[in-house]
Amino acid sequence: MPLNPPVTGATPAVAFERLLKIMDDLRENCPWDKKQTIESIRHLTIEETYELSDAILSGDLQEVKKELGDIMLHLVFYSRIASETNDFNITDVLNGISDKLINRHPHIYGDIEAEDEAAVKRNWEQIKLKEGNKSVLGGVPSSLPALVKASRIQEKARGVGFDWEDKSQVWEKVEEEMREFKQEFNPEDHRDFDHEKAEGEFGDLLFSLINYARFININPEDALEKTNRKFIKRFQYLETKANEQGKKLHDMTLAEMDVFWNEAKKL
Incomplete structure (x- = not known):
């Protein structure tokens, strides 16, 4: 029934x-x-x-x-x-998160002062350490996608004052990492290279770019996803136009595909 x-x-x-x-x-x-x-x-x-x-x-x-x-x-x-x-049970869950929020906002529910967002984040990380976290970075899930994880690592390090002072310093680091990567994998040099070292330098370059994005208030995950979507939209336009002309992409030259790609960029 x-x-x-x-x-x-x-x-x-x-x-x-x-x-x-x-x-x-x-x-x-x-x-x-x-x-x-x-x-x-x-x-x-x-x-x-x-x-x-x-x-x-x-x-x-x-x-x-x-x-x-x-x-x-x-x-x-x-x-x-x-x-x-x-x-x-659900009551335990709801009371648990409420207790945590009260404890981690002493500037609201206590006598601690926090004049800005940065102070709130510093207090937050210090409280988490007092709660038992052995490391400031201990709260970053190991299974996070690498790009998101890099952002969270940098944010947490900043929360305890470990950070660059100015975005110009960060950009210098980006350029430094680019030079080091190029030394390991020069596009004009066709000799064999140490893949592991090149991979390491590329990782350093990505990490520094993510760091710079943080300094200019760009979320790198959002930025990359928007670029992914833009590419998909343009590529699907290319596929549609090729089909309308009865062509297969693998039979077209790059020059022929570029015509449709440039059309897609104007949409």
Whole structure:
């Protein structure tokens, strides 16, 4: 016999209770939901997070709202599963994050002063060390994509004062790393080169560019993703135009493809 769905909530508290009730119903009655474990939905959570990222970059707020709901479901799902083994429940999760926020904002809930954003970040990192982190960088997840990880590493180092003083110094470092990379892999030199050393120098160059982006307030992940999307859009235009003329890309010369590519750049 079908269950009566809980009614729409008119307040945040009632709406959240509605979601919790639906989660209970699904966990107790749906064959798929009953089968899931914390481990089995992990990859789905990662997928939902990337879908939220896509929606944000697209500027589609209705899609952002939908994806936030999907992620909220996952948070409730994890908490429900853990409650069945008495490890924790949604109340523990919510109180835990609230306690953390209160503790890490002594300039709001205590007598510490923070005159600007930089001071807030410095306080944040110092508090995390007092909470048991052995390193300022200990909170950077090892599984983060390398570009995002580099940004977070640099931000955290800056939070304790380990940083360049001026963006001109950072740009000098970029140029230095470019020279060192070129020494290992000179495009005009066709001799064999030490691939491992070249890879290391290339990594240093990328790290310095990400650092410079931070100094001029550019998010390197967003910047690269926007370039990826721009390339995809132009390449798909090239494919479409080639198909309209009955041509295959691998049969076209670069000069022929460049005609359509330059058209795409004007769109």
